[in-house]
Amino acid sequence: MKARNFAVKILRRNDSIIVNLCDEESLGTIISSDGIDLNISEDYFGGDQATTDEALSLMKRCKVANLVGDRIVRLAIESDLATPEAVKRVGGTSFLMIFR
Numbered sequence: 117m118k119a120r121n122f123a124v125k126i127l128r129r130n131d132s133i134i135v136n137l138c139d140e141e142s143l144g145t146i147i148s149s150d151g152i153d154l155n156i157s158e159d160y161f162g163g164d165q166a167t168t169d170e171a172l173s174l175m176k177r178c179k180v181a182n183l184v185g186d187r188i189v190r191l192a193i194e195s196d197l198a199t200p201e202a203v204k205r206v207g208g209t210s211f212l213m214i215f216r
Contacts (some may be wrong), residue, residue, distance in 0.1 A: 122171045124190050125162025132179040136161045137171055139185025147184075147207035154206045156184055181214040 123143040127134040132171070138161045147154045158173060159165045166174065171188060175181050175197055183189050189210035192198045 121165040124166040134175045134180045135178040136182045139187045142185045147209045149207040183212040
């Protein structure tokens, strides 16, 4: 069975890293709830792949992380990078932003 990865887009601004990560299976979908539409586009979340270890390393180094998907959000919480109270749900999918 193939391990599922994460889609990633890394943006560098001056000395800061902004990382957009989503569960690979979420890429290219639109999730909706209560008048909110969240487009999980390749333009924003990238087409590159990251393993669990790579995603965790990026989340630890970045200034801002935009995370969409139950698996990537769970990884952030289990790694003590965020709290469950910070997680929002859009259309049944976890959404989390981390700012440092």
